[in-house]
Amino acid sequence: MERPVRVRFAPSPTGPLHIGGVRTALYNYLLARKLGGKMLLRIEDTDQNRFVPGAEAYIQEALAWCGIQIDEGPTQGGPHAPYRQSERKPMYRQYADQLLAAGHAYYAFDTPEELDVMRERLSAAKVPNPQYNAITRGQMRNSTTLPEDEVKALLESGAPYVIRAKIPRKEEVRFQDMIRGWVVVHSSSLDDKVLMKSDGMPTYHLANIVDDHLMEITHVIRGEEWLPSAPLHVLLYRFFGWETTMPQFAHLPLLLKPDGTGKLSKRDGDRLGFPVFPLEWHGIDAETNEPTISSGYREAGYLPDAFVNFLAFLGWNPGTAQEIFSMDELIQAFTIERVSKSPAKFDQHKVRWFNEQYLRAKPDEELAELLLTALTDNGITEVSAEKATQIAHLMKERVTFPGDFWREAQYFFVAPASYDEAIIAKKWNAAVSAAFADYATRLDQVQPWNQAEIKRILDETLAAHNLKPGQVMQALRVAITGGMMGPDLLAILETLGAGETRRRIEAAVAALAGFAV
C-alpha cells in the first residue's frame, strides 16, 4: 500500500529563485532523501506572458550550487517526461474534458469586461465574497445558463471561452496538512476557478493536480501562499476520482521581509542590503527596460553548505542544541513534524555567522585555495601553496568570506603605501627610527628565520637602544603592514621573510623621516 515517496519542486520560470523558493526545494529534497524517495523538478511555465528567458537555467544552477540533486526533471529526464508544462500542453485537455463530461466543470464565455462589470456590481452591492461562484454563475454567460444549442454554436464558431471548475454550493472541504493539522473550508467561500484558459493552456490548478497525479507525487511541500487554494485542489482530486492517491500536503510558513512586514519577494533583492537570491541575477527592469543586477549568495562569498545550513534552520530545527549540519546530517535529522507553523524573518547576522563557522572548519590547505583565488581576482599570482597555507592559517579566525583574505591580508603581498597617521604621530620618533634602521641591518643575523630568533634579535637591538618592546611594537606593525590590525606581528614577519621585512622597515624609516625628531 505504501507508495514510493516522490516529491517535486515546481517553480515558475518568471525570474530568479529567491531564498524562500530555495528553502522549499531544500525541504522537498531533505524529505525525499530521508524517506528514500525521488526528487522531481517540474517547470510550471503555463503563463506565457510571464516567462523569463534564463530563469529555468538559473533555477537548475541554483539548486545544483546548493547541493540539491534532482532525480527527474527537464534536463535530467525521467519516466514522466516532459517535465515542462508548456511541453505537456496537449495532455491537459482530456482531463478538462473529463471534468466537463462529469459535470464538474463548465464552459464560460464571459469577456474580461463582463467579469469586471460583475465584480463591480457585486462589490457595490456589498456582497460578502464577490466571486464567480455557485451563486453568481447563474447570471453569467456559461454552459450552465445558456441553452445547449447556443453553447454548441458558440464553441463551433470559435468564440473564446475558458473552462471553470463547478464548485459545489454547500460542502465542507477538509484535508489534513502535515504542518497545520486539519484545515476545514466551506465550499461556498471558494470560487469557480478557471481551469483552462482561452489560449488552451491549463491554469496552475489544473496542470498542477494532473501532473502531480501522473507523476505519482506523494507529498506536496509548498509555500503557505498555496494554502487558500488547497481546498480547490482537494476538490479536483475528488472530481477526478483520484482521492486514494492524493498526495499529503505540507504548507510551509512564509519567509518574511526582515524590515517591515510582508512576504519576501523577488523585488526585495535590490534594497535590503543583502542578497535574497542564491546566485547573482542579471535581469531587465520591467519598467525602465534597463539591465539590472541582483546580488547572490554565491558571488558574495557564501559557502553553499553554510547557506543551506542556515536556510534549513529558517522554519525548522532538530530539537537539539546542534546547529551545524552537513547536508547528510540534515537529511538524517529532518522531519516535517518539526517544521514550525509561524513565519520567519530573515536574519542577516546569523547567515554570516554560519559562513564563518564553515570557513573555520575547513583545513588550511582548502582555505589556501580560496585565498589563492581571492588573490588572483586581485591580480596577485605567484604565491606558493605553502605560503598561502601559512597565511590562511593565520587569517582563518578573522574572515567571514573568502574575499576577506584579500581585504584583510593584502599586506602579506603588497608593501604598505601609507601608514596609520595616528599611531605614527604617537609612537614614531628619532629613537624608534634609529632602532628600526639598526634592526633592519641585523636581520641577516636571524638564523634560522623563525619567530623565536626574530624576537631574540629584536630584543637585542632594542636593548642596545634603551627601548622596550612595549614602546615600539605598534610602530613596527605600522611600518610592516601600514595599519593596526592583523595577526601576531612576529608571525607576519616570519611569513614575510628576511628580505621583505628589511625592505619594509627601511622603506618606513625613509618615508617617516619627518617624524623622527
Added chain:
RNA sequence: GGUCCGUUCGUCUAGGGGUUAGGACAGUAGAUUUUCAUUCUACCAACAGGGGUUCGAUUCCCCUACGGACUACCA
C-alpha cells in the same frame, strides 16, 4: 470586506499544566591577545491581551487584538 493561517527574548527558536521559561545570533561588559579579530566568562532580553477549564496555566478551550497569505484567463 470575505476566507484561511499564525502569535515565546531585537532575530531564529526549545519547551510545555507546577521550569530560576533553555539555546543560538545580535547587543553590552570583563578576561586573554602589547593591535584588531578569535576564544572564554558574565550580563541584557520573551510566553500579545481578556475570559474560561483547573488546586495550578505560557502550555488546553473561547473571544479580542495584531500580523500574514489568498481573494486574476499569475503561479
